Structures are given as structure tokens and as C-alpha cells.
Amino acid sequence: MAAPIAFYFDFISPYGYFASRQVEALAARHGRTVDWRPMLLGVAVLKVMGLKPLLDTPLKGDYARRDVLRQARRLGIPLGRDLNASVGNPLPPARAFYWVKRHHPELAVPLAHALFHAFWAEGRDLSTPEAVAAIALPAGLEPAAVIEGTTSDEAATLLRNAVAASIQAGIFGSPTLVVDGEPFWGSDRLRDVDEWLACGGW
Amino acid sequence: MAAPIAFYFDFISPYGYFASRQVEALAARHGRTVDWRPMLLGVAVLKVMGLKPLLDTPLKGDYARRDVLRQARRLGIPLGRDLNASVGNPLPPARAFYWVKRHHPELAVPLAHALFHAFWAEGRDLSTPEAVAAIALPAGLEPAAVIEGTTSDEAATLLRNAVAASIQAGIFGSPTLVVDGEPFWGSDRLRDVDEWLACGGW
Numbered sequence: 001m002a003a004p005i006a007f008y009f010d011f012i013s014p015y016g017y018f019a020s021r022q023v024e025a026l027a028a029r030h031g032r033t034v035d036w037r038p039m040l041l042g043v044a045v046l047k048v049m050g051l052k053p054l055l056d057t058p059l060k061g062d063y064a065r066r067d068v069l070r071q072a073r074r075l076g077i078p079l080g081r082d083l084n085a086s087v088g089n090p091l092p093p094a095r096a097f098y099w100v101k102r103h104h105p106e107l108a109v110p111l112a113h114a115l116f117h118a119f120w121a122e123g124r125d126l127s128t129p130e131a132v133a134a135i136a137l138p139a140g141l142e143p144a145a146v147i148e149g150t151t152s153d154e155a156a157t158l159l160r161n162a163v164a165a166s167i168q169a170g171i172f173g174s175p176t177l178v179v180d181g182e183p184f185w186g187s188d189r190l191r192d193v194d195e196w197l198a199c200g201g202w
Numbered sequence: 203m204a205a206p207i208a209f210y211f212d213f214i215s216p217y218g219y220f221a222s223r224q225v226e227a228l229a230a231r232h233g234r235t236v237d238w239r240p241m242l243l244g245v246a247v248l249k250v251m252g253l254k255p256l257l258d259t260p261l262k263g264d265y266a267r268r269d270v271l272r273q274a275r276r277l278g279i280p281l282g283r284d285l286n287a288s289v290g291n292p293l294p295p296a297r298a299f300y301w302v303k304r305h306h307p308e309l310a311v312p313l314a315h316a317l318f319h320a321f322w323a324e325g326r327d328l329s330t331p332e333a334v335a336a337i338a339l340p341a342g343l344e345p346a347a348v349i350e351g352t353t354s355d356e357a358a359t360l361l362r363n364a365v366a367a368s369i370q371a372g373i374f375g376s377p378t379l380v381v382d383g384e385p386f387w388g389s390d391r392l393r394d395v396d397e398w399l400a401c402g403g404w
Contacts, residue, residue, distance in 0.1 A: 007398070013276070031313055037267075044261065048260055049262060050258055050259075050260070051253055051254075051259070052252070052253075057251055057252075057253070058250050058251050058252070059246065059250060059251055059369070059372055059374035060251060060374050060375070061244070062372055063374065063385060063387060066385070067387075070384075073404050074394075074404050136227060151304050165209065167257060167261070169260070170260050170261055170264055170265065172260075172265065174263035174264070183268070185265060185269075186388075186390065188388065188390045188391060188394070189390060191393070192276075192390070202272070202275050202276050
């Protein structure tokens with residue numbers, strides 16, 4: 001069995017959302033699985049790289065607003081969020097994910113899809129453990145357990161370690177796919193990943 | 203006749219170089235021509251956006267070094283420049299281009315290809331008018347005229363106005379293609395432009 005494709009993303013990233021809807025089919029076409037690894041753009045972009053948030057960057061922010069809507073149309077992916085709305089606190093959804101990945105691993109990917117859908121298709125706020133627990137959770141996940149898990153020290157530690165590992169691995173953007181050590185940044189590179197997997201690299 | 207595709211790029215941009223090798227065939231497939239418009243990343247990225255140069259950005263710089271080599275291999279485009287070498291002064295090649303575009307318009311695109319090739323395939327320095335004039339110029343362009351044109355006030359004004367117009371148009375990255383008012387940033391978006399032109403947009 002070939003190694004899983006590492007899929008790094010932030011739930012607050014629209015391009016991460018677009019990739020989340022395509023990455024499993026992409027991997028399956030090549031007999032691969034996907035290891036979902038939320039990271040934090042607030043750490044990578046703002047702290048480590050010293051840049052501004054994408055949408056707050058002059059010129060590029062306006063382009064991104066237009067491009068996100070255009071990509072959603074092209075891919076037929078629902079987008080119900082006001083791009084100018086505050087993204088809120090990105091920690092609760094990411095902590096919830098890592099806690100579920102640890103304790104209910106089979107529910108982690110369904111939860112990731114549910115979180116992306118709640119945030120990007122429904123425009124919901126995910127800034128608190130209660131808000132995360134209030135989304136349409138996958139069957140088998142109780143809201144009370146999600147709140148308890150998301151607020152646990154364990155979840156905070158799991159996320160902190162995952163983010164540190166992502167920086168250590170050189171990951172700076174959402175989405176980034178790593179295939180057998182080869183990193184591909186950007187949802188517009190999924191076609192490159194497809195080609196790379198088909199031909200074994202170039 | 204449909205409007206030309208506006209092609210914004212900086213000669214010091216490797217992704218601009220990659221696009222320069224593909225954009226004419228892309229346009230021709232759809233019965234379009236290309237209007238070549240050098241811009242200055244030093245103005246757009248450093249001054250207007252307030253960001254660092256790509257290769258000096260933590261994490262992203264290392265990724266870009268790897269990605270540039272990978273894209274060159276994939277596209278079969280010669281790359282003979284040390285990516286860590288100083289890019290030098292980007293003004294002379296851009297001024298030379300706009301001067302030639304004004305006085306010998308039929309030689310402007312051949313000159314652009316020659317400049318990209320000298321910089322990226324041969325790794326030459328283009329930091330001075332003399333260095334620009336020393337490359338393999340298109341037939342019909344004399345080195346002495348290139349030096350005189352590149353150092354002229356007219357060339358400086360043409361470039362200054364073109365850069366201001368690019369910022370006004372919201373252009374921030376190299377390459378950017380604008381098709382009927384629709385901007386596409388990044389050499390990995392050429393496939394999107396192809397699709398957009400084929401179907402009339404989405």
C-alpha cells in the first residue's frame with residue numbers, strides 16, 4: 001500500500017474547502033488514501049512568514065474575493081459565506097478535528113466535511129466549542145462530547161503539536177498536498193498532483 | 203476581432219518566463235492576440251502590497267525554489283539561472299521593451315522572448331542598458347539603439363506609466379492574464395484561461 005497523501009488545510013481557507021471536496025476522489029484514482037491535517041494560517045502566514053491575511057492584502061485581496069467566487073462556480077461547490085465576514089477564531093474547529101481523529105478516527109473525515117460545509121456553504125460561525133457542536137455532526141458524535149473534547153487540554157496539545165509539525169514540514173499555505181515527500185501548494189495544483197501520481201513524477 | 207489578451211509580467215519572474223513560452227499559442231488557439239505588458243513586482247509586491255520578495259519569504263521561498271525547478275522540468279523549458287543569484291535591477295529590460303514597443307512594435311515580442319531567454323535560460327545579468335544591449339537581439343535591433351532607447355527619458359516615462367496603469371488595473375503578480383476584463387493570476391492558471399476562452403466563461 002502506497003503512503004497516504006498528506007492534506008494540509010485550514011478550515012477558514014476557501015481554497016482548502018475547494019480541495020476538501022476533491023482530494024479523496026483524486027487519491028482514490030491512484031489507490032491512495034488521504035491523511036487530513038488541519039494547520040493554522042494564522043501561525044504560518046502571520047507569525048512565521050510575517051505576511052498579512054490574504055483578504056487584507058492590497059490588490060491580492062480583491063483578486064481573491066473574485067477568484068473564490070469564480071472557482072466555486074466552476075467547480076459547482078456551494079458557497080454561502082460572505083467573504084468579508086470575520087473568519088472568527090479558527091482554533092475550535094481544528095481542535096475538534098484532532099480530538100475526534102484521536103478518539104473516533106473513523107469520524108474525523110466526516111467531521112471535516114461537516115465543518116467545511118457549515119462554515120463555507122452555510123456561512124456559520126465556528127468560533128466556539130458550542131458553535132462547533134451545533135453543526136450537523138456526523139452520526140455517532142454527540143454535541144456534548146464534542147464540546148468536552150474541543151475544550152480539553154488534550155485537544156489543545158494535539159493541535160499545537162500538529163501546527164508545529166506542519167511548520168517544521170515547511171507547510172505555509174492551504175491547501176498543500178504532500179505526495180511521497182513532494183509538496184504541492186494551492187487548489188489549482190490538484191491537477192499537477194493527479195499527473196504526478198499518474199506518471200510517478202517528473 | 204476579439205480583444206487581445208493582456209499579459210502582465212516581470213522579466214525577473216520565473217513564472218512570468220514560463221507563461222511567456224505558452225501565452226501566444228494559448229491565445230492563437232482561440233483566435234486572440236497578446237498584448238505584452240511588463241510590470242514591476244518591486245512596485246506591486248514590495249511597495250503597494252507591503253510584502254517581501256517571494257524567494258525571501260520564509261517557507262514560501264523554499265517552496266518556490268523547488269516549484270520553479272519542477273515546473274521547468276515539467277514544461278521542458280530551459281532554466282540556467284541560479285535562483286539564489288541577485289535578480290539585479292529590473293528597470294533596464296522593462297524600459298527597453300517599452301521603448302521598442304513604441305518605436306519598433308513588430309520587434310517588441312521577439313525582444314521579450316530574447317530578454318527572458320537571456321535572463322532565465324542563460325542566467326545573464328540585465329541590470330544595465332549595456333547588458334540588455336549585449337544579449338542576442340532580434341534582427342533589426344542594433345545594440346547602440348537599444349542603449350540609447352533604454353536610457354532615454356521617454357523609456358522611463360513609458361515604463362512608469364505602464365506600471366501605474368497595471369497597479370490601477372489591480373495587477374499584483376506575474377504572470378497575470380486579463381481576458382475581456384477577467385484577471386487570472388499565476389502560470390498554473392493558463393489552463394483556466396484556455397477553458398474560459400473555450401466556453402466563454404463560467
